[in-house]
Amino acid sequence: MGNDDSLLIETSGLTKIFGSGANRVTAVKDVDLEVKEDTIVSLVGQSGSGKTTVARLLLLLIKPTEGDIFYRGEETSRYGRKAKLKYWRNVQGIFQDPYASFNQFFKVRKILKDCYKLFDSAPSGSIKDRQIKQALEYVNLDPDDVLDKYPFEMSGGQRQRIMISRAFILSPKLLIADEPTSMIDACSRSNILNSLLNLKAEQEITINFITHDMGLAYYVSDELLIMKDGEIVERGNVVRVVENPRHSYTKQLLKDVPTLEEEWV
Amino acid sequence: MNGSEKPLLKVDKIKGFYREDFGEEVKAVNGVSFELNRTEKLGIAGESGCGKSTLAKCISGLFNPPLEYVGGSVFLDGEDIVGLEAEKLKKKIRGRRISYIPQSAMNALNPTAKVKNLVWDIVKQHNPEAKRRQAIEKARKRSDMLNLPERVLDEYSCEFSGGMKQRIIIMLSTLLDPDVLIADEPTSALDVSTQKALVKMLKGLVLEEVAGSLIFITHDLTTLRHATDRIAVMYAGEFVELGTVEQIIFDPVHPYTKALISSILVPESGIREKELEVISGKPPDLHNPPEGCRFYPRCDSADRQPERCGRKRPEMVSYRGRLVRCHAAKEKVTANNGEEASRNGK
Numbered sequence: 304m305g306n307d308d309s310l311l312i313e314t315s316g317l318t319k320i321f322g323s324g325a326n327r328v329t330a331v332k333d334v335d336l337e338v339k340e341d342t343i344v345s346l347v348g349q350s351g352s353g354k355t356t357v358a359r360l361l362l363l364l365i366k367p368t369e370g371d372i373f374y375r376g377e378e379t380s381r382y383g384r385k386a387k388l389k390y391w392r393n394v395q396g397i398f399q400d401p402y403a404s405f406n407q408f409f410k411v412r413k414i415l416k417d418c419y420k421l422f423d424s425a426p427s428g429s430i431k432d433r434q435i436k437q438a439l440e441y442v443n444l445d446p447d448d449v450l451d452k453y454p455f456e457m458s459g460g461q462r463q464r465i466m467i468s469r470a471f472i473l474s475p476k477l478l479i480a481d482e483p484t485s486m487i488d489a490c491s492r493s494n495i496l497n498s499l500l501n502l503k504a505e506q507e508i509t510i511n512f513i514t515h516d517m518g519l520a521y522y523v524s525d526e527l528l529i530m531k532d533g534e535i536v537e538r539g540n541v542v543r544v545v546e547n548p549r550h551s552y553t554k555q556l557l558k559d560v561p562t563l564e565e566e567w568v
Numbered sequence: 569m570n571g572s573e574k575p576l577l578k579v580d581k582i583k584g585f586y587r588e589d590f591g592e593e594v595k596a597v598n599g600v601s602f603e604l605n606r607t608e609k610l611g612i613a614g615e616s617g618c619g620k621s622t623l624a625k626c627i628s629g630l631f632n633p634p635l636e637y638v639g640g641s642v643f644l645d646g647e648d649i650v651g652l653e654a655e656k657l658k659k660k661i662r663g664r665r666i667s668y669i670p671q672s673a674m675n676a677l678n679p680t681a682k683v684k685n686l687v688w689d690i691v692k693q694h695n696p697e698a699k700r701r702q703a704i705e706k707a708r709k710r711s712d713m714l715n716l717p718e719r720v721l722d723e724y725s726c727e728f729s730g731g732m733k734q735r736i737i738i739m740l741s742t743l744l745d746p747d748v749l750i751a752d753e754p755t756s757a758l759d760v761s762t763q764k765a766l767v768k769m770l771k772g773l774v775l776e777e778v779a780g781s782l783i784f785i786t787h788d789l790t791t792l793r794h795a796t797d798r799i800a801v802m803y804a805g806e807f808v809e810l811g812t813v814e815q816i817i818f819d820p821v822h823p824y825t826k827a828l829i830s831s832i833l834v835p836e837s838g839i840r841e842k843e844l845e846v847i848s849g850k851p852p853d854l855h856n857p858p859e860g861c862r863f864y865p866r867c868d869s870a871d872r873q874p875e876r877c878g879r880k881r882p883e884m885v886s887y888r889g890r891l892v893r894c895h896a897a898k899e900k901v902t903a904n905n906g907e908e909a910s911r912n913g914k
Contacts, residue, residue, distance in 0.1 A: 488615040488616055489789070489828060493831045493844040493845060494846050496844060497846060517835045518834040519833050522844075545835045546837065559763075560760050560835055561834070562834045562835070563832065567764060567794040
C-alpha cells in the first residue's frame, strides 16, 4: 500500500450470499478491488456474473455477507446514518434501469432539487435553479422541456441523462455507473459517454463503470476487471487485458465479442 | 440476383401509420421498398423509434389498430398479401409462410404450458389434420438442431434461461418451415457468447432451408456484420441506405450510416484513439417529419445544401453499387452518367 492517498475505495474479501439452504446463491465471492482516484475502472462480465451486486454493495444499498468496503481507509460497515449520508455525498450511482430509479410521483424539478438535501450547506434557491439548468444543458436536455415532466413521460435515454445531470449537481468523488448506456442507441450512447468523460475531466470524478460491453469498457477505461460467477478472474491495465488476455474466460469473452475486422468463427 | 427469377418477397412502397386520438397520425413507416430472394439474409438497422418493428408488422400484414395500412404492397411469390382477408392471412400466411418473432417474445411464452403443448397448439392451428405425434417428433428434431436438450419439450418454459427461451421461440416459429423468418432484436437481451451461438443457429436454419430467408432486425450493426448478407439502414420511417455488408460497414455513403458506423465501439486496437462522433439533435417527430430530407436537420455533411436538402425529399438512387437516399449522392450519379440514376431508385 505505497500510495495510499490516491486509493479511493478498496474492498477486501467482499462476499454476498443471497438466500439460504438449497436456494443459496453466492452472487459475489471474495472480491478484492481497488479504485484509485481520477481513474476509470471497468467491471466487465456477462449477465448473472454479479456485477450489479458489486455496485449495490459499493453504494451501501445492501450489506456484504463477509468482507468490507473501505472508503479512504474507513470501514464503511461501521457507518451510522449520518456517516452514510456523507458517504452518498461522495459516492453516487447511475443505474442500469432508468425506469425504476426515480420516484414516479415527483417531477424532474423535485428529483433534482432533492439532491441538495445531501449537501452540508445548500445554496440559495436561485443558485439551485441556475445549477439545475446548467446540469440539464450539460447533458443536452432542454430545461424548459423536462423540468416539469414526470419520469414516465420521458424516454429511457432522457431518464439516463437525468441521472447523469444529478451526478453533475452532486459532483461526487466516485461515480458508480452500472450499465449507464444499456438502453440507448449507439448514437445517443456516444452522447452519454462524452458527457461522462467530460464530467470526469472537469470535476475530477473517479468512475467505476459496470458493463457487459467489452468495446465500451475498452474505449473508456484505464483498468479492467473481468468478472465471472461472482469472482474476479482477471484484472489489469485495459490495453494489456484486451490485447494479451491471460485467463481462459477472458480469451473466450474476447473471441465472442463481434468485431468489424474479423469474421466470427 | 437481378435476373429473371422472381424475388421471394417484394415489398413495394409500404406505408403504415399509427392513428392517434384527435386525428393525428405517426408516420412510422413511410414508403419502404426492398426485395428478398430465397436463402438471402437481410439486416435492418436503425435507432429506436425509427420504425423497424413497425416495418416488420407491415411485412407480416399485422395491421392492428392503432397501426393502419396507408399504401403499398407486399408480394410473396408474386401474390399481394396486404389485400388478403384477415382470416386467410392468419391461417395461410402468417406463421406458416411469414413467421414474425416480435421483440422479447421469449418473455411471452406461456409459463403454465409444457413446451410440447405449445408446439401442438401452433401446428393444430394451421393444419387441422396434423398428427400430434408427428408434430412433436418434428419439434424434437428441430430442438436438436438448435442445441436444446432432449428434455426441453417435456418441461415448462419458465424453467429455462433467456438464451434457451429464445431458442425455444425460434424452434416454435420455424416449425411450419416459413419462407420468411423475421426476427426482431432476437439477440439484444442475451450475453455475447449466447448471441454468437444464436446468430450461428439462425444462419444455419437458412442454410438448411428450414427457413426460406431471414430478416434480422436490430440496432446492433456489429451483429449484422456477422449475421446477414445485406443491410438496410432505416431512419425516421425510411430506408436511407441498402447495400451489402461490406458496402455498409466499410464504405458507408449516407451521412447517417457513416455516423452510425463511427459510433460502434469494438475491442480492437486503434479504437481508444478514436473520437466518438455524435449526431446532434434528436430524431424527428414522426407526427410531422421534415419536409425535405428527413436527416437534414441533423446532417453535418459538407455536401449539405439548405435549398436542396431542406426542401425536397430525396429519392433512393443507385450509387456505387448500393441504394442510397441522399441528394448529394444523386447529384454525383447524375454528374457521372445520367442514365444509371433511377433504375432501381423509384
